[in-house]
Amino acid sequence: NMDLMYGLPFQTVDDVIEAAEFAADMGAARVSLFGYAHVPWFAKHQAAIDEAALPGLEARFAQAEAGAKTLTDAGYHAIGLDHFAELGDPLMRAERDGRLRRNFQGYTDDPCQTLIGIGATSISQFRQGYVQNFKDRTAWRAAIEAGRLPAERGILITSDDRLRARAIEKLMCQLWVDVDEVCNEMGAAPGALADALETARFLQSAGLCEITGHVITVPKEARLMLRTVAQCFDGRFKPAEARHAKAV
16 A cells, blocks of 8 residues: 655645656555645644745645546546545445445545554544544653553544534545435434535535535545535534644
């Protein structure tokens, strides 16, 4: 498996194409193509990077498109937002059979609902919520040496959180989601996601998604904007208060 990045300082479209061709030539079974996240307010060392050297939004989009095209032209199958797999790969079969999942590690065919994070900053996922280990390595090591779990913080999730997470995962994995089907699967009342459907209608006018009845579909040509559409279901997202990495 190989991870490729776009949006790096001074990076060009040609650089991304060259990296994608290299991954294909090396025979990588799976390739992840994701954008560099410039978050200096969180990763303090990134403040040393001259932001003028970073590609702008249009350049990032062009790099992502070029990388994806290079990989698909080389015979890889595009999966979800940012993964590419050889034809016949288990990940491709999982997508075809509706078994594809997405967690903090990316796309997977592993059906396990629990993810255990090991190491500083890592996040564990449970049905009841999420737990993050200490970001500071000294604090993390001290907890381990004292025989304690190195958990710094956690969050309990509600039934509404689980409902929305399921809708987001469906959309991220198959590029479409039947809102009524998800509500029924999760035992939620019909219309529990009406707010997300209404928000998605604004994105539909911009060509980022299509809505038929209560089914939201992201066209393949808008695949790179998948996160933006999925954000419609995020009941905790507060754009006026939070700072986040770019969607593309």
